[in-house]
Amino acid sequence: VQLQASGGGLVQAGGSLRLSCATSGFTLDYYAIGWFRQAPGKEREGVSCISSGGARTRYADSVTGRFTISRERAENTVYLQMNNLKPEDTAVYYCAAGPWTGAMDPCVAYGVANIPDFGSKGQGTQVTVSS
Numbered sequence: 001v002q003l004q005a006s007g008g009g010l011v012q013a014g015g016s017l018r019l020s021c022a023t024s025g026f027t028l029d030y031y032a033i034g035w036f037r038q039a040p041g042k043e044r045e046g047v048s049c050i051s052s053g054g055a056r057t058r059y060a061d062s063v064t065g066r067f068t069i070s071r072e073r074a075e076n077t078v079y080l081q082m083n084n085l086k087p088e089d090t091a092v093y094y095c096a097a098g099p100w101t102g103a104m105d106p107c108v109a110y111g112v113a114n115i116p117d118f119g120s121k122g123q124g125t126q127v128t129v130s131s
Helices: 104-117
Strands: 002-006 009-012 017-024 029-039 047-048 057-059 067-072 077-082 093-097 125-130
Touching: 002 093, 017 029, 017 093, 017 125, 029 067, 029 104, 047 067, 047 077, 047 093, 047 104, 057 067, 057 104, 077 093, 093 104
Parallel strands: 009 125
Antiparallel strands: 002 017, 017 077, 029 047, 029 093, 047 057, 067 077, 093 125
16 A cells, blocks of 8 residues: 655645545545645644545545645545645645545544554655635
8 A cells, every 4th residue: 555645836825736546556546635834833633534435525624625636536636625725724634545445534434533543654745825
């Protein structure tokens, strides 16, 4: 299971970025994919996740209405579209994969809180929002 996040950068407040999480070694049909972030001196924060079936999504309250998670199954890639960015969104963003057990999907069952504890994580991408 491998994941690689990309697409970060420097943007002014109110701007947009689209992060990509390229996956390999597994099929998205059996793994929920989530994004979490970590700012300097702060705890890891779950941002958004999409279920293994792709039908269900979850968002942290802080990003609801501004961020959209989606996936392109044929490309084995999950995206995080981030609009109306704020300085408090500045952080390193990571994508992570949590397996569907057959009885439970981690995104549906636990929402965003559990994303940092998903079993597989990739390297992060820095997002910096200037005021």
